[in-house]
Amino acid sequence: MSVKRAKPGPRAEERRERLIAAGYRAMVRSGLEGARTRDIAAEAGITIATLHYYFPTKDDLVRAVLEHTIRQQMLAPLGLDTDWDDGLAALRTLVTGLMRHADAEPGHFRLLNEMIWASREDPALREMIAAWHTDWHATVAGWLRGGQEDGRVRADLDPEATATLIIYVVLGLVTRPPLPDGAEDRLGAELHRLLATVEE
Amino acid sequence: MSVKRAKPGPRAEERRERLIAAGYRAMVRSGLEGARTRDIAAEAGITIATLHYYFPTKDDLVRAVLEHTIRQQMLAPLGLDTDWDDGLAALRTLVTGLMRHADAEPGHFRLLNEMIWASREDPALREMIAAWHTDWHATVAGWLRGGQEDGRVRADLDPEATATLIIYVVLGLVTRPPLPDGAEDRLGAELHRLLATVEE
Amino acid sequence: MSVKRAKPGPRAEERRERLIAAGYRAMVRSGLEGARTRDIAAEAGITIATLHYYFPTKDDLVRAVLEHTIRQQMLAPLGLDTDWDDGLAALRTLVTGLMRHADAEPGHFRLLNEMIWASREDPALREMIAAWHTDWHATVAGWLRGGQEDGRVRADLDPEATATLIIYVVLGLVTRPPLPDGAEDRLGAELHRLLATVEE
Amino acid sequence: MSVKRAKPGPRAEERRERLIAAGYRAMVRSGLEGARTRDIAAEAGITIATLHYYFPTKDDLVRAVLEHTIRQQMLAPLGLDTDWDDGLAALRTLVTGLMRHADAEPGHFRLLNEMIWASREDPALREMIAAWHTDWHATVAGWLRGGQEDGRVRADLDPEATATLIIYVVLGLVTRPPLPDGAEDRLGAELHRLLATVEE
DNA sequence: CATGAATGAGTATTCATTCAT
DNA sequence: AATGAATGAATACTCATTCAT
Numbered sequence: 022m023s024v025k026r027a028k029p030g031p032r033a034e035e036r037r038e039r040l041i042a043a044g045y046r047a048m049v050r051s052g053l054e055g056a057r058t059r060d061i062a063a064e065a066g067i068t069i070a071t072l073h074y075y076f077p078t079k080d081d082l083v084r085a086v087l088e089h090t091i092r093q094q095m096l097a098p099l100g101l102d103t104d105w106d107d108g109l110a111a112l113r114t115l116v117t118g119l120m121r122h123a124d125a126e127p128g129h130f131r132l133l134n135e136m137i138w139a140s141r142e143d144p145a146l147r148e149m150i151a152a153w154h155t156d157w158h159a160t161v162a163g164w165l166r167g168g169q170e171d172g173r174v175r176a177d178l179d180p181e182a183t184a185t186l187i188i189y190v191v192l193g194l195v196t197r198p199p200l201p202d203g204a205e206d207r208l209g210a211e212l213h214r215l216l217a218t219v220e221e
Numbered sequence: 222m223s224v225k226r227a228k229p230g231p232r233a234e235e236r237r238e239r240l241i242a243a244g245y246r247a248m249v250r251s252g253l254e255g256a257r258t259r260d261i262a263a264e265a266g267i268t269i270a271t272l273h274y275y276f277p278t279k280d281d282l283v284r285a286v287l288e289h290t291i292r293q294q295m296l297a298p299l300g301l302d303t304d305w306d307d308g309l310a311a312l313r314t315l316v317t318g319l320m321r322h323a324d325a326e327p328g329h330f331r332l333l334n335e336m337i338w339a340s341r342e343d344p345a346l347r348e349m350i351a352a353w354h355t356d357w358h359a360t361v362a363g364w365l366r367g368g369q370e371d372g373r374v375r376a377d378l379d380p381e382a383t384a385t386l387i388i389y390v391v392l393g394l395v396t397r398p399p400l401p402d403g404a405e406d407r408l409g410a411e412l413h414r415l416l417a418t419v420e421e
Numbered sequence: 422m423s424v425k426r427a428k429p430g431p432r433a434e435e436r437r438e439r440l441i442a443a444g445y446r447a448m449v450r451s452g453l454e455g456a457r458t459r460d461i462a463a464e465a466g467i468t469i470a471t472l473h474y475y476f477p478t479k480d481d482l483v484r485a486v487l488e489h490t491i492r493q494q495m496l497a498p499l500g501l502d503t504d505w506d507d508g509l510a511a512l513r514t515l516v517t518g519l520m521r522h523a524d525a526e527p528g529h530f531r532l533l534n535e536m537i538w539a540s541r542e543d544p545a546l547r548e549m550i551a552a553w554h555t556d557w558h559a560t561v562a563g564w565l566r567g568g569q570e571d572g573r574v575r576a577d578l579d580p581e582a583t584a585t586l587i588i589y590v591v592l593g594l595v596t597r598p599p600l601p602d603g604a605e606d607r608l609g610a611e612l613h614r615l616l617a618t619v620e621e
Numbered sequence: 622m623s624v625k626r627a628k629p630g631p632r633a634e635e636r637r638e639r640l641i642a643a644g645y646r647a648m649v650r651s652g653l654e655g656a657r658t659r660d661i662a663a664e665a666g667i668t669i670a671t672l673h674y675y676f677p678t679k680d681d682l683v684r685a686v687l688e689h690t691i692r693q694q695m696l697a698p699l700g701l702d703t704d705w706d707d708g709l710a711a712l713r714t715l716v717t718g719l720m721r722h723a724d725a726e727p728g729h730f731r732l733l734n735e736m737i738w739a740s741r742e743d744p745a746l747r748e749m750i751a752a753w754h755t756d757w758h759a760t761v762a763g764w765l766r767g768g769q770e771d772g773r774v775r776a777d778l779d780p781e782a783t784a785t786l787i788i789y790v791v792l793g794l795v796t797r798p799p800l801p802d803g804a805e806d807r808l809g810a811e812l813h814r815l816l817a818t819v820e821e
Numbered sequence: 822c823a824t825g826a827a828t829g830a831g832t833a834t835t836c837a838t839t840c841a842t
Numbered sequence: 843a844a845t846g847a848a849t850g851a852a853t854a855c856t857c858a859t860t861c862a863t
Contacts, residue, residue: 033822054254058858069858070824079858131338137398138331151399158400182411185400186390189408193392198337199351200358200385207382208389214377215386215415233847258833270849273834433843454654458837469837470845479837531738537798538731551799558800582811585800589808590786592793598737599751600758600785608789611782615815633826658854670828673855 037075037085039065044086049128053083053135084145087136090129091153108164109173109217112187113209116194120205123195130195137192158184168216175218183216237275237285239265244286249328253283253335284345287336290329291353308364309373309417312387313409316394320405323395330395337392358384368416375418383416437475437485439465444486449528453483453535484545487536490529491553508564509573509617512587513609516594520605523595530595537592558584568616575618583616637675637685639665644686649728653683653735684745687736690729691753708764709773709817712787713809716794720805723795730795737792758784768816775818783816 043064047056058079062072076082105111123130140146162184168174190212243264247256258279262272276282305311323330340346362384368374390412443464447456458479462472476482505511523530540546562584568574590612643664647656658679662672676682705711723730740746762784768774790812 036822057856068824070826070860071822073859074823077859127341134334134338134396137396138334140399141327147399154398154400177414179407179411179414182407183415185405186408186411186415188398188400189390189393190386191389191393192396192398193389193394196334196337196392198354198388198392199340199347200354200388205385207379208386211379211382211386214379215383236847257831259831268849269833270835270851271847274846274848277834279833436843457835468845470839470847471843473838474844477838527741534734534738534796537796538734540799541727547799554798554800577814579807579811579814582807583815585805585808586790586811586815588798588800589790589793591789592796592798593789593791594793596734596737596792598754598788598792599740599747600754600788605785607779607782608786611779611786614777614779615783615786636826657852659852668828669855670830670857671826674825674827677855679854 036065036067040072040075040082041085041089044082045089048086048132049126052131053139058082080143083136083139084143084149087146087149090133091149105164106167107173108168109213111164112161112216113213116191116209116212119191119194120208123197127197134196154188158188161187172218174216178216236265236267240267240272240275240282241285241289244282245289248286248332249326252331253339280343283336283339284349287346287349290333291349305364306367307373308368309413311364312361312416313413316391316409316412319391319394320408323397327397334396354388358388361387365416372418374416378416436465436467440467440472440475440482441485441489444482445489448486448532449526452531453539458482480543483536483539484543484549487546487549490533491549505564506567507573508568509613511564512561512616513613516591516609516612519591519594520608523597527597534596554588558588561587565616572618574616578616636665636667640667640672640675640682641685641689644682645689648686648732649726652731653739680743683736683739684749687746687749690733691749705764706767707771707773708768709813711764712761712816713813716791716809716812719791719794720808723797727797734796754788758788761787765816772818774816778816
């Protein structure tokens with residue numbers, strides 16, 4: 022077992038965390054490109070030079086922020102870590118929760134959106150996002166399959182394809198472009214109607 | 222009839238168009254913020270000073286580019302200006318067309334995506350995007366209603382809410398995040414299955 | 422009698438005047454360098470190109486504005502065109518009037534100040550300012566000599582040198598730098614005391 | 622004793638001084654607005670980016686230059702830091718010295734003049750200039766009072782008001798507008814005659 | 822580990838001036 | 843006599859990154 026780098030001390034680890042948290046906040050505030058390394062360093066209580074000691078380039082910091090974001094900001098707030106025995110209810114909760122979250126924290130979703138686009142030119146980002154989406158896709162497909170077993174979800178649906186479709190809905194949903202009033206409110210119910218068995 | 226103040230000559234109109242086209246290309250290539258006025262001017266064959274003669278600020282150019290994009294790049298390429306008598310077929314064509322387009326021209330959709338986010342802080346952009354989405358929403362809802370009259374689309378659906386949902390699918394779709402292979406291909410069929418009457 | 426240039430039509434003459442007036446206002450507002458030819462032209466109701474037809478360079482316009490300023494703005498507002506038979510009273514009125522004017526229209530004096538400095542590198546400006554100061558100097562010296570003949574002004578003063586000194590006071594006065602309160606109010610009286618014969 | 626955050630090293634202090642000196646020279650040469658940050662940086666042997674590291678904006682540099690100017694360029698060159706026991710002689714020396722200085726270094730006084738005008742819109746400048754004028758006013762008033770005690774200056778003068786008047790003379794004097802020849806030379810003597818007791 | 826100092830390469834924007842028509 | 847179109851040359855300011863200490 023070769024050890025390339027001495028284990029970072031506890032002090033260093035804490036600084037890293039502080040930098041990532043500050044970076045996340047700054048990027049939520051000002052966007053991926055708009056966030057300034059100087060501000061991030063200041064918010065973490067250190068100088069830019071020190072920031073670059075921990076993260077040689079801004080892209081390195083961005084990667085760490087994405088990792089942190091997926092790990093800390095995506096599961097619990099959306100109920101994705103709960104065990105659901107009603108797949109349809111889970112989906113509806115997800116959609117409703119996301120709509121609320123997107124309104125309350127648009128910067129959070131702008132950041133994720135920017136990272137998805139940025140991932141096209143950064144393999145490290147791409148890998149993280151792919152893993153995240155794959156997880157998510159599997160979760161949703163699982164909900165659907167569970168629903169089909171319970172007879173609550175239409176049996177003729179392809180769970181994989183429908184899960185993909187739902188992920189697209191979610192991705193589009195957080196953009197929340199200006200749309201005619203009213204239709205949005207009925208979105209959760211409509212999705213339910215599309216997926217549920219007729220009898221229900 | 223004497224004209225004291227001559228209207229912009231044909232030369233100026235052409236240069237405006239050339240600038241907008243160059244701006245569109247540069248923004249597709251490098252993004253909204255990444256596009257440099259210098260490059261745009263050079264690509265249009267003029268100096269930066271002349272660019273600023275036509276568009277005092279970069280934001281003014283961005284607005285003109287969005288207008289151009291909505292008008293020239295969104296309708297024909299997606300078949301939105303065709304008369305469809307089968308709403309379901311129209312939708313399927315739209316989704317398939319968008320997927321192809323999103324793969325062929327990701328920069329185009331990145332630009333639209335950036336403009337949607339930017340519109341949150343620019344009333345002029347917001348208005349254009351709202352008008353565009355409203356049109357689009359009405360078109361899709363119309364397709365759905367037509368399908369319901371023909372008995373091809375499930376009668377229990379709310380055309381407004383479903384149209385909103387489809388727009389979200391489309392918005393998410395063009396982001397095209399990395400997803401497990403295969404599921405995407407069946408997306409058009411799946412959407413069809415969700416919406417169509419069972420008999421069909 | 423040779424005629425070098427055809428007499429300008431009445432229309433042209435009026436535009437020239439309008440441009441000069443607009444130039445004066447803009448320079449009072451924003452200073453000599455701060456005034457923009459574009460704004461001046463717009464304020465005169467014409468385009469920049471036309472402004473340059475009348476005044477090939479900005480410096481040409483500045484010269485015309487100085488001429489206009491000396492002619493229209495310096496005599497009447499300060500009572501310099503009145504016939505005074507009490508030189509001392511005239512001086513006191515001048516100083517009081519200038520202080521009021523400098524407070525009410527600081528931009529006017531900033532402009533004159535800038536022009537005096539600019540005149541070091543522009544012979545045409547220098548000539549106009551020299552003529553203006555010479556006139557003014559002669560007027561003040563005349564007041565002093567008149568006062569000496571009346572026995573109201575100290576006979577031992579050199580009217581020329583004292584006039585120079587008074588002009589310096591005036592030039593400094595319009596700058597109105599921040600000074601301890603109070604002393605300024607007594608300035609007119611003090612000047613009087615310095616110049617007047619003891620008996621008075 | 623460990624020092625966690627090192628104070629600016631001697632290197633930085635020297636560069637600051639060099640920048641201020643270069644700024645002063647450039648502003649004397651080309652005026653406040655005319656001085657270019659590029660040239661100043663080049664003259665100090667650094668890049669523009671480094672200039673902005675020390676002085677975030679040009680205005681910050683201007684303030685530092687004014688401070689330097691008042692401290693380094695106004696006292697010694699004019700004999701204001703000498704102890705005089707003859708106030709009248711001090712005044713005469715001041716006036717003569719200023720006239721010489723104004724002829725030798727017109728740019729220096731143009732700069733001060735511009736700063737006085739600029740101080741109307743910059744509180745930091747205003748405060749420095751007010752402090753400087755207050756000092757100066759107190760010095761001159763002190764000279765006058767001393768002269769009155771010695772019986773050399775007319776007892777009926779108000780030292781405060783006369784000091785104000787003298788400052789105005791000085792401010793106007795450094796402008797040195799074109800005036801009829803000769804009168805200027807007698808200015809020092811004339812001022813003396815105005816202020817001195819008749820007997821002297 | 823940490824930082825003060827320094828910078829290369831931009832960046833959008835400005836403005837008096839010109840010229841073909 | 844007038845102007846729409848065009849521009850050269852600048853201008854202050856920015857920001858991620860580097861490096862000696």
